[in-house]
Amino acid sequence: MPYYIQSKLGIKETTKLCVQYFWCGFKDAFAWPSSLITIYGSKTIRNRTRNCFILNGLIFLGSIFFFNHITIPTLHFFFGKTFFTSLNQRNNSGDVIHSPFLTNMLDTIIALTYQLFWVYPIFLLSFVLNAVWYQEIADRAYQLQFGQPVNSHFTYNRMPRLIADEIYRAILFMNYLVFATIIHILPIIGPIISFIYFCWIYAYYSFEYKWINKGWKLEKRIEYFEERWAYFAGFGFTFTVITFFVDQFLSAGVFALFFPLYIIMANNALPMPRQNERTRFSSLIPYRLPVFWVARKFNDKIITSFTANKLSREKKNKNINQ
Secondary structure, three states, rough: OOOOOOOOOOOOHEEEEEEEHHHHHHHOOOOHHHHHHHHHHHHHHHHHHHHHHHHHHHHHHHHHHHHHHHHHHHHHHHHHOOOHHHEEOOOOOEEEEEEEEHHHHEEEEEEEHHHHHHHHHHHHHHHHHHHHHHHHHHHHHHHHHHHHOOOOOOOOHHHHHHHHHHHHHHHHHHHHHHHHHHHHHOOOOHHHHHHHHHHHHHHHHHHHHHHHHOOOHHHHHHHHHHHHHHHHHOHHHHHHHHHHOOOOHHHHHHHHHHHHHHHHHHOOOOOOOOOOOOOOOOOOOOOOOOOHHHHHHHHHHHHHHHHHHHHHHHHHHHHHHH
């Protein structure tokens, strides 16, 4: 366990401490038994988790599995000697020379049609329903653990500020995900950095419900997160392993399926270091790692550009009116 340290640590001790924090986060992400007890003990959480399992597991992931492993092989089996064969060439002996290009092209057309008329609509529907169910799960789990969430009284005067904060937050995480995706193309180190970034963002998503229910503003949430970067990398590690190496739809489906468990585990977790500890890292390893630095820089540029364009249009309109 970490302890109260007054003097600055060396690089070796700091590295060891960060590994301990990572390990604590990794273990907290395996607190499945307590999460299952929470699900079983609350009717609201149980019903919403069941809905998530049916929608994301049986319907969404199940339909992808059915299409890839049953629909396509079945089409190849029944139409392989008729429709597909008619599009291929024959040699001098009359034997069919199968064309992988034509078969792959037809498979692509069928897959795109299937995605357009089934996968995408289900994906959009699950996105909306999951957002509602996750919030209900998080609120109820917080009530069981800490009591009533901190409620800020809604007023119409606060509405513009709330909308502005939510827009800023949405753009911030969009920039974060874009950066984490783009950096993946770099040779050797790109996939590693991208993987770590996804570890952090999955951990942040899991804990953010808890922090919002505590009444924390975005700046405080980010500060708290960046001061515990090693712990949160460990917490999001397993979740990233099961989603990072599969295609987009499978990744989204697996994420949506297991995310309720991570919300509950985040409510029960105690990130390291604790609030009352004042560990001083080595100067070579930052105590607060600026995980969101790149995303915030992009945010600032977008907001600055938008504000400048808005002022320019207002000035132009004013000159025209004069």
